[in-house]
Amino acid sequence: MNCAEIKTILAQAADVAPADAAAFEQHLATCQQCNALLAELEAQTEQSFALLVQSDARPPIATVAAIHAQILGQTQPTRFWQRRSARLLQLVVIAMLLAWFGIEALNRMPIKQPSTLAQLQTLLASASPAVAVVQATPTLSVVQPSTTNQPVATSATSQPAVTPDPSSQPTMVAKPLPSPIQVVPTSIQVQPTSVPTNPPTIPVASPPLATTIPLPTNEPVPSPQATNQLPSATPMPEVSTEPTEAPAPTKETGPTSVPPSSPVPTTGSQPTASATQGFPTMPPIATTVPTQSPSETVIAGSPTPTEPSLPPLTAIGTVGPPATLTPTPTSVAPTPTDSLPPTPPPTSTPSLPTATP
Amino acid sequence: MVVDSVPLAEAAVRECLAAWFDQYNLAIFRYLVRLIGDEEQAADLLQETFTKALVALRTQALPNNPYAWLCRIAGNLVIDMLRRKRRWSWLPFQTSTPSHEHAIATAQDVRDCLVRLNQREAELLVMVHCVGLSPSEIAELLSENVSTVRVRLHRARHRFRDLYTGESEL
Known part of the structure; x- marks a missing residue:
C-alpha cells in the first residue's frame, strides 16, 4: 500500500476491511509523510474539540435524587408529559387553541355600519330638531313649513302660547346666506320650543321677589305680551337694517326697526349675536337701576335686600302705584334673569297675529 | 469486554447501576x-442515559469499562439530540456575509460538524477527543479490531476537517 492508497482509504466512506486495516498499519509504520498527515489531522481535530469548553457544572440535587430513586426502583420514571419537550408541546397546543377561539370570536362578532348614504340621511332626519338647529349654519332664510317640526308650547310662560298654523306659516330654519343679514319686519311666527329657558315671566300676583327696572317715562310700558314672547330657536324673522314702520297694533310700543348690530336703547346691554342668529336667548334685566328716570316699573323676580321697606310691587304693564322714588341706585341681587340679554325692541312684536293677553 | 455473559437479576442490576451512578x-x-x-438538557440526558443503561443491563452482561460504556450511551444520545435540533432549527432570512465574527470558530460549529458526520464516526471522535479513550479502549468497548478502529478514527478526523473547513469558509 502506498501513500495514494492511504489517502484513498481516508476519503472512502465504506467500512474498512480487516485486511486493509492491517495494510494501512504497515504502511504507517514505514511512511513518515503519511504519519505527518495523520498527526496534523489529529491536532486539528483536537484543536477544534477544544472549543467545547470543559464545564465545572454539577447536576441538580433534585435530578440526582430522582435518578437514583429511579434506578433503585423506588419511583417510576418520568412520564412523557412531565418532560420538558412535553411541556413545550402542551404550551404550543394551548396557544393554538386560544388563537383558534380568538379567530372564531372575531368572525362571529357582528359589524353594524350604515352601508348606504340613504341610511345616513334617515338617521339625520330622525334626529331631534334641536340637534338639527345646532348643526345648522347660523344664518337665516325662509323655507316652507314642515310637518315634522311642530311647535311645542312652553308651559313655563304665563302668557298663552301662540299656536301657528304650520300649513300656512313659513318656518324659519338655519341656512347659509352669502350676503349680510338684512332685517326686514315681516310676519313672525312664534314657535315656542321645548328648550328650557328663563322667560321673563311677569306674574301679576308675584310676592316679594321683584326686580326694579327703570323705564323711560316718555315711552309706554311694553305689554306683557311683547316682553314674554321670546325668540325661539328656529323661527327668526327676516330683518333688514332699513328702519321701517311696524304694523299698527304695536307700533307705538318701541322702535320700529333695529339693526342686529345696533345698540338697544332700552337697557345697557345689547342683544347678543346668538339672539340675532336664531338661538334662544332671553332679554337681560338690568341689575343696576339708574335713578335718572322719574318713574320705575317693578318686575317680580328677586328680592332687594337693600330696600326692605319697598311698597308693593307692580308688574310691568299693569296699572298700579308708582314705585319708590328713592334716588339712590339700587343694586339688585343677581337673579337667573340677570344673564339674559336686554329686552328686545318691540320691532317684531307688531306682526304677532293673535298674541293677546 | 464483558465480565459475565449472563445477565444479572433485577435487584443486582439496580444495585450495580446505582453504584455506577x-x-x-x-x-x-x-x-x-x-x-x-x-x-x-444535560440533566435530562443524564437521566435518559441511566434509563437506557438500566434497560440494557437487563438483557446483556455487565461491561468491563462501565464509564466508557455509559459515555458511549450518553454520546449517542447527544448526537441524536443534536440531529433533532438541527432538523428543526430556524433558517436565517438572508445568507450570512463573510466577516471577522463569522471566521471565528465556535463550539456550535463543532457540534454542527459532529451532526453532519455519520453516527459511528461521530461516536469515535467524541469518545476519543471528549471522553479521552484510547483506540484500544474503544476497540475493547466496541468489540472490534484495534487496527480497524484506528483506520476509522483517521477517516473520521479527515472528514471532520473537511466539514469544519467548509463551515469556516462559508
Missing part, C-alpha cells in the same frame, strides 16, 4: 454539558 454521574454530566452546552 454515584461514581460517574458528575463526570458524565460534565461530558454532556461539554457536548451540548446546556445544563438543563
Whole structure:
C-alpha cells in the first residue's frame, strides 16, 4: 500500500476491511509523510474539540435524587408529559387553541355600519330638531313649513302660547346666506320650543321677589305680551337694517326697526349675536337701576335686600302705584334673569297675529 | 469486554447501576454539558442515559469499562439530540456575509460538524477527543479490531476537517 492508497482509504466512506486495516498499519509504520498527515489531522481535530469548553457544572440535587430513586426502583420514571419537550408541546397546543377561539370570536362578532348614504340621511332626519338647529349654519332664510317640526308650547310662560298654523306659516330654519343679514319686519311666527329657558315671566300676583327696572317715562310700558314672547330657536324673522314702520297694533310700543348690530336703547346691554342668529336667548334685566328716570316699573323676580321697606310691587304693564322714588341706585341681587340679554325692541312684536293677553 | 455473559437479576442490576451512578454521574454530566452546552438538557440526558443503561443491563452482561460504556450511551444520545435540533432549527432570512465574527470558530460549529458526520464516526471522535479513550479502549468497548478502529478514527478526523473547513469558509 502506498501513500495514494492511504489517502484513498481516508476519503472512502465504506467500512474498512480487516485486511486493509492491517495494510494501512504497515504502511504507517514505514511512511513518515503519511504519519505527518495523520498527526496534523489529529491536532486539528483536537484543536477544534477544544472549543467545547470543559464545564465545572454539577447536576441538580433534585435530578440526582430522582435518578437514583429511579434506578433503585423506588419511583417510576418520568412520564412523557412531565418532560420538558412535553411541556413545550402542551404550551404550543394551548396557544393554538386560544388563537383558534380568538379567530372564531372575531368572525362571529357582528359589524353594524350604515352601508348606504340613504341610511345616513334617515338617521339625520330622525334626529331631534334641536340637534338639527345646532348643526345648522347660523344664518337665516325662509323655507316652507314642515310637518315634522311642530311647535311645542312652553308651559313655563304665563302668557298663552301662540299656536301657528304650520300649513300656512313659513318656518324659519338655519341656512347659509352669502350676503349680510338684512332685517326686514315681516310676519313672525312664534314657535315656542321645548328648550328650557328663563322667560321673563311677569306674574301679576308675584310676592316679594321683584326686580326694579327703570323705564323711560316718555315711552309706554311694553305689554306683557311683547316682553314674554321670546325668540325661539328656529323661527327668526327676516330683518333688514332699513328702519321701517311696524304694523299698527304695536307700533307705538318701541322702535320700529333695529339693526342686529345696533345698540338697544332700552337697557345697557345689547342683544347678543346668538339672539340675532336664531338661538334662544332671553332679554337681560338690568341689575343696576339708574335713578335718572322719574318713574320705575317693578318686575317680580328677586328680592332687594337693600330696600326692605319697598311698597308693593307692580308688574310691568299693569296699572298700579308708582314705585319708590328713592334716588339712590339700587343694586339688585343677581337673579337667573340677570344673564339674559336686554329686552328686545318691540320691532317684531307688531306682526304677532293673535298674541293677546 | 464483558465480565459475565449472563445477565444479572433485577435487584443486582439496580444495585450495580446505582453504584455506577454515584461514581460517574458528575463526570458524565460534565461530558454532556461539554457536548451540548446546556445544563438543563444535560440533566435530562443524564437521566435518559441511566434509563437506557438500566434497560440494557437487563438483557446483556455487565461491561468491563462501565464509564466508557455509559459515555458511549450518553454520546449517542447527544448526537441524536443534536440531529433533532438541527432538523428543526430556524433558517436565517438572508445568507450570512463573510466577516471577522463569522471566521471565528465556535463550539456550535463543532457540534454542527459532529451532526453532519455519520453516527459511528461521530461516536469515535467524541469518545476519543471528549471522553479521552484510547483506540484500544474503544476497540475493547466496541468489540472490534484495534487496527480497524484506528483506520476509522483517521477517516473520521479527515472528514471532520473537511466539514469544519467548509463551515469556516462559508
